[in-house]
Amino acid sequence: MKTNRQIRNIGIMAHVDAGKTTVTERMLYYTGMIHKMGSVDDGNTTMDTDPQEAKRGITISSAAITTYWERNNNSYQVNLIDTPGHVDFTAEVERSLRVLDGAVAVFCARSGVQPQSETVWHQADKYGVPRIVMVNKMDRQGADFIRVVNEIREKFHAVAVPIQLPLGAEDSFSGVIDLIGWRALQWNNADGKSFEVTDIPATMLDLAGHWRQNMLEQLALVDETIFSKFTASLPVSEDEIKTALRNATLSLQVTPVLCGAAFRNKGVQPLLDAIVDYLPAPADVATITGTDPENGLAMERKTGLDAPLTALVFKVIADDYVGKLVLVRVYSGHLESGQQVLNSRTGKKMRMSRLLRVLSDRFEPVETLQAGDIGALVGLKDARTGDTLSDPLHPMQLERMDFPAPVIGFAIEAKSTADSGKLGEALSKVVEEDPTLSVEVDPQSGQTVLKGMGELHLEVVLEKLASRYDVMVNKGEPRIAYREMLTQPVVHREVFKKQNGGSGNFAEIHFELIPTADGASGLEFVNDVKGGAIPREFISSVKKGFEEGMRNGVLAGYPVEAMKVRLFDGAIHQKDSHAQDFEMAALLGFREAARKASPQLLEPLMRVDVLTPEAYTGAVTGDLNRRRAIIRGIHAKASVQWIDAEVPLSDLFGYVTALRTLSSGRASASLTLSRYQPVPGNIAGKILAKEM
Numbered sequence: 292m293k294t295n296r297q298i299r300n301i302g303i304m305a306h307v308d309a310g311k312t313t314v315t316e317r318m319l320y321y322t323g324m325i326h327k328m329g330s331v332d333d334g335n336t337t338m339d340t341d342p343q344e345a346k347r348g349i350t351i352s353s354a355a356i357t358t359y360w361e362r363n364n365n366s367y368q369v370n371l372i373d374t375p376g377h378v379d380f381t382a383e384v385e386r387s388l389r390v391l392d393g394a395v396a397v398f399c400a401r402s403g404v405q406p407q408s409e410t411v412w413h414q415a416d417k418y419g420v421p422r423i424v425m426v427n428k429m430d431r432q433g434a435d436f437i438r439v440v441n442e443i444r445e446k447f448h449a450v451a452v453p454i455q456l457p458l459g460a461e462d463s464f465s466g467v468i469d470l471i472g473w474r475a476l477q478w479n480n481a482d483g484k485s486f487e488v489t490d491i492p493a494t495m496l497d498l499a500g501h502w503r504q505n506m507l508e509q510l511a512l513v514d515e516t517i518f519s520k521f522t523a524s525l526p527v528s529e530d531e532i533k534t535a536l537r538n539a540t541l542s543l544q545v546t547p548v549l550c551g552a553a554f555r556n557k558g559v560q561p562l563l564d565a566i567v568d569y570l571p572a573p574a575d576v577a578t579i580t581g582t583d584p585e586n587g588l589a590m591e592r593k594t595g596l597d598a599p600l601t602a603l604v605f606k607v608i609a610d611d612y613v614g615k616l617v618l619v620r621v622y623s624g625h626l627e628s629g630q631q632v633l634n635s636r637t638g639k640k641m642r643m644s645r646l647l648r649v650l651s652d653r654f655e656p657v658e659t660l661q662a663g664d665i666g667a668l669v670g671l672k673d674a675r676t677g678d679t680l681s682d683p684l685h686p687m688q689l690e691r692m693d694f695p696a697p698v699i700g701f702a703i704e705a706k707s708t709a710d711s712g713k714l715g716e717a718l719s720k721v722v723e724e725d726p727t728l729s730v731e732v733d734p735q736s737g738q739t740v741l742k743g744m745g746e747l748h749l750e751v752v753l754e755k756l757a758s759r760y761d762v763m764v765n766k767g768e769p770r771i772a773y774r775e776m777l778t779q780p781v782v783h784r785e786v787f788k789k790q791n792g793g794s795g796n797f798a799e800i801h802f803e804l805i806p807t808a809d810g811a812s813g814l815e816f817v818n819d820v821k822g823g824a825i826p827r828e829f830i831s832s833v834k835k836g837f838e839e840g841m842r843n844g845v846l847a848g849y850p851v852e853a854m855k856v857r858l859f860d861g862a863i864h865q866k867d868s869h870a871q872d873f874e875m876a877a878l879l880g881f882r883e884a885a886r887k888a889s890p891q892l893l894e895p896l897m898r899v900d901v902l903t904p905e906a907y908t909g910a911v912t913g914d915l916n917r918r919r920a921i922i923r924g925i926h927a928k929a930s931v932q933w934i935d936a937e938v939p940l941s942d943l944f945g946y947v948t949a950l951r952t953l954s955s956g957r958a959s960a961s962l963t964l965s966r967y968q969p970v971p972g973n974i975a976g977k978i979l980a981k982e983m
Contacts (some may be wrong), residue, residue, distance in 0.1 A: 294573035295595070297365060299566055300620070302372040302387050304415065305397035306407035306961075307332055310427040310553055314397055314751065315337070315373045317559040320486065320759070322369070324358040328482075328556075355618065355649040355665055362567045368396055369566065370665040373413075386676060387728075388414050388603045389692050390620035390665065393570030394422040395562070395930055400434035400460075403928070406900030406935075408844040408959040412447050425546045429457045429464045430552040433930065436460070440548055453502050453548045454507045454536065455561065456495070467550055467558055468495060470503045471532050476561065483556025483962040494914050510535045513544045523870055535784060538571045573663030578623050581679070581689040584635040592687060596662050599685035600624035604678040605692070608667075609720040611849055617668045618649065622689070624682065625661040634671075635679040635688040646672035676726050679698050694726045697742035698895045698940055698964055701749055702767035704739065710762050714739075717760035721752055728752065734848070745962060772853040772895065773978065774967055775844030776887035777806045785880030787872055796871035797888040800825070800833060801860035804884045807853040825861040826871070832870040835857055836877025847979055852967055892975045894939050898965040901934040901950065903958035903975070908932045910953050918942035937965055954956045 303313040310446050321323045336626075355372045372391065374384045382536050383427035388394065394415055398408065415422055426439050437459050443451040456468040458475060467475035468491055475495075478486045491499050507527060511518040520527050527562070539545035547569055551558020573586065578591045579601065592598055607617040619626075631642045645653040647667040667699040674680070677691045705714040718741070722728045729742045743749045746769070756762045779802045791798040807815060816834045825833070834856075840850040901918070911934060914924060920938040927933075938946075951983065 295663045296572045297298045298368045298370065298573050299390045299570055300370045300372075300390070300573065300663065300665060301566055301570055302374050302384075302391045302394045302420075303397060304374050304384060304388070304394050304422075306399075306405035306756065308402075309397045309399045309405075310380050311395075311397040312373055312425060314369065314395070314425060314559065314562070315628040315709075317553045317556060318369075318371065318563060319356065319358055319481070321560055321563065322358040322360050324356065340515045349684040354943075355663070357648055357650065360563045360567060362564060367567050369563075370435050372665075372755065375966070384411050384414055385694065386605045386692055388418045388420050390603055391420060393566070394420050394565065394574060394575070395425055395570075396422050397425045397427050397437050398443070399431070400436060400439055400457075400904075403435075403439040403800055404446045404934075405902075406898075406963070409845050410795040410963060412449075416499050416799065418500070421543060421569075421571055423453060423540065423549065423562075423569055425558075425562055426548060426550040427553055429460055429550050429558070429723045430462065430555050433459050434460045434464070436550050443467060443546070443548070448543045452506050452510055452536075452924055453550075454543050454565075455549045455558075456499055457550045458492070462506045464552055464555070464557065464638070465718070467627045469561070470499060470661050471529055471536075473499075473503070478555075478557040479555070483559065484667060484785035486557075486560070486696050491785050506532075509545060510539060513539045513542075513591040516973075522593050536703040541571050541575060553773040559565075573622075579689065581687045584602055584638070584679075584688040586670065592685075594623050594662055596625060598662070599621035599682035600626065600630075600680070601682075601687050602632075602660075602680045603672050603689050603690065604676055604680065607723050608677055609724055614646070614669065615672060615674075615723075615907055616654075616776055617671045617674045619660075619680065620668070620669060621660050622664050625872070626666075627643055627659050631683060632671075632672060632680040633686050633730060635681060637673060639673065639685055641673065643668045643839070658768075675723070692726075693699050695964060696746065697727060697729050697744060698772045699745060699749065700731075700740045700742035700770040700772060701736040701753075702733065702770065703737070703741050703753070703764045706725065706763040709782055710764075713760065713762050714756070714764065717756050720760070721755060725752070734862060738767070738769060740771075744964075745825055746947075748966055752806075755841045761895040769944050773847070773849045774852055774893040775803060775849050775971070776967075776969070777854050777885060777935050778851050778891050779887070780805045781884045781888045783880055783884035784885075785876050785883065787876035787879060795864070795867040796869065797867040798829075798869075798876035799862040800858060800873065800876050800880060802877075802880065802884075803857040803859065804881070804933075805855040807855050807858065811853040815840060817854075817855065817857045819857055819859040820861060821859075825858070825863065829863070829868070829870055830858070832873040833930045837881055839874070840881030840885070844890060846892055847938075853886070856962045878940065892970045892978060894941060894970045896937050896968045897940050897943060898963045899936045899938050899943070899946075900961045900963075901936070901958055902931045902960075903934065903950075904930070905932050907954040907958055908934070910960060914949065914953060918946070939968075 303311045303315050316328055320328045357370050360369055362366050372387045374387050375918040417532050424556050426436050440451050440453055443449055452696055454470050468475050475489045476486050508523050511521040516531055517535045530558050538765050549562055576594055578593055582593050583590050592601055601623045602619040602621045604619050608616040609617050630648050631638050631640050646657050646660055648657050649667050679689045681687045703712045718730050720728055727744050731740045733740055761789050784801050787798045837856050845849045886928055901911055918938050919942050920936045923935045950960050
């Protein structure tokens with residue numbers, strides 16, 4: 292029976308075209324999970340099973356699979372998740388990192404740190420995920436291992452420590468130098484299943500000695516055993532280095548860096564060894580923290596098999612054959628078929644019908660899932676991404692996952708009347724699967740509006756509606772998800788009063804509406820009511836009314852980005868005051884006060900990172916300036932220029948296509964939401980005129 296020490300829950304993360312799906316494919320081949328290696332170019336990899344992934348050559352949806360790797364006479368279960376690299380699908384990375392213990396960050400040896408690399412790296416920082424680095428594509432022209440290591444250090448302020456060096460580069464890349472074992476590993480056969488262990492070539496000894504010294508210096512700063520031996524010039528054993536490196540990696544003090552060429556089948560087995568040696572097992576996290584769903588108080592729970600069940604739903608899949616699949620990470624206790632669990636969000640008990648092991652697009656029935664496992668559950672109709680499932684006798688709520696709000700939308704309608712009913716059902720399924728999608732009905736036009744993270748994101752969803760659900764749709768012009776902000780403080784008194792012969796309605800509130808600092812979001816509610824002027828049981832209703840009001844601002848009905856409300860006085864009627872009266876008073880009061888608070892329209896500002904050959908730099912920057920861009924910097928990077936700019940989303944429709952035309956197809960761009968900013972007055976006037 293496996294233990295928590297023999298499990299690794301890891302993700303493969305990278306920017307687009309770093310080769311992470313190829314790395315994953317080779318890992319599955321060398322662990323024996325598959326017997327023939329697929330290719331991204333041929334669209335037949337194990338993890339990219341969606342037809343659109345094969346068509347576009349990118350990963351769209353994170354895929355999970357379980358495999359096993361033999362190391363030091365032990366069999367290790369590796370639960371592997373391959374995540375997308377495109378920014379439009381960043382939520383897939385976010386929810387995967389939330390449930391993973393460790394990650395492999397893949398970088399291209401030629402292009403190095405890319406804009407999307409920064410996004411996924413910071414997501415891993417957010418969740419405190421230990422990681423190792425694989426510098427891939429060492430066989431590519433322009434590959435430079437040390438340059439990529441230095442970029443990681445500079446861009447991420449990370450202590451990136453090479454534990455390997457490449458043997459050759461570009462066409463001459465043949466293997467790696469193991470700085471820990473002080474040996475060379477060379478791959479000579481086509482499929483890469485075996486390699487030769489040799490002495491380090493004499494021409495590489497000085498360079499290898501320099502980087503081994505660098506590795507020991509960095510470890511001496513964080514490990515007492517290494518420090519005492521290093522300063523005394525005593526030899527350090529391989530086991531001592533590995534122990535120190537593992538501890539430093541788990542504590543996020545050091546990031547080990549390896550290299551290879553996955554497409555050429557070189558360097559993958561040492562990567563699997565490093566995953567086992569340096570990335571955490573579930574047992575390395577002794578406790579998990581959360582809250583008691585009954586009282587909201589903080590609580591801790593041990594992660595062992597003997598502890599009560601705690602599991603987190605990180606993905607929901609609508610499967611054509613088995614119905615709704617709920618993917619979970621089990622943190623403590625165990626799950627069995629037919630077991631009853633409590634959904635902490637709904638407070639309802641649910642019973643699972645089946646448990647499945649996930650094998651990319653295939654599923655294997657299992658009898659139990661235990662602490663540390665990742666698997667799928669069948670039969671939980673009301674489960675959503677971010678829900679905590681726990682023992683009904685020992686409820687617990689884990690921290691929820693936060694996803695960015697959609698920034699762009701299309702008005703859509705079914706092409707045929709016969710498909711109108713199917714459209715609603717299909718949309719409910721895709722929204723349940725993807726928490727960064729939303730569907731709204733425009734109150735003025737009655738149109739259905741589908742919102743997402745970008746043009747590519749929505750294109751993929753529309754193609755999914757057609758291919759999976761057989762619903763063809765017409766789409767309207769793109770719609771920007773504008774927001775509103777308040778710029779002036781306002782003090783307001785609102786009285787809500789109704790009398791209908793019998794019992795009436797009464798609520799009076801006195802409050803101050805206050806603009807918030809840049810970067811804030813949501814409602815900051817301060818209860819300053821003294822002397823019980825408003826009973827405690829009505830305060831939450833007041834807050835609820837303001838939250839409701841924020842959903843539709845007073846300029847054009849766009850959500851209010853952020854505001855602060857200070858409730859300081861009020862009054863009640865002994866017989867006619869109810870909770871809903873105070874909620875209504877807050878809603879009406881917000882609408883009146885917000886009109887006096889000099890509301891302003893906000894637009895999404897996108898960070899645009901363009902990689903272009905130098906010859907096209909002038910044309911690209913000129914085009915960006917015409918789109919109201921703020922050029923933050925232009926940096927030389929290998930053989931290309933990296934243009935870092937901020938551009939309003941409204942000026943970016945069709946930009947990727949326009950960029951290809953400008954650069955004869957040689958430039959590429961990455962678009963990420965940066966922040967919201969006020970819309971210039973003349974443009975705001977045009978936008979508001981359209982809405983009226």
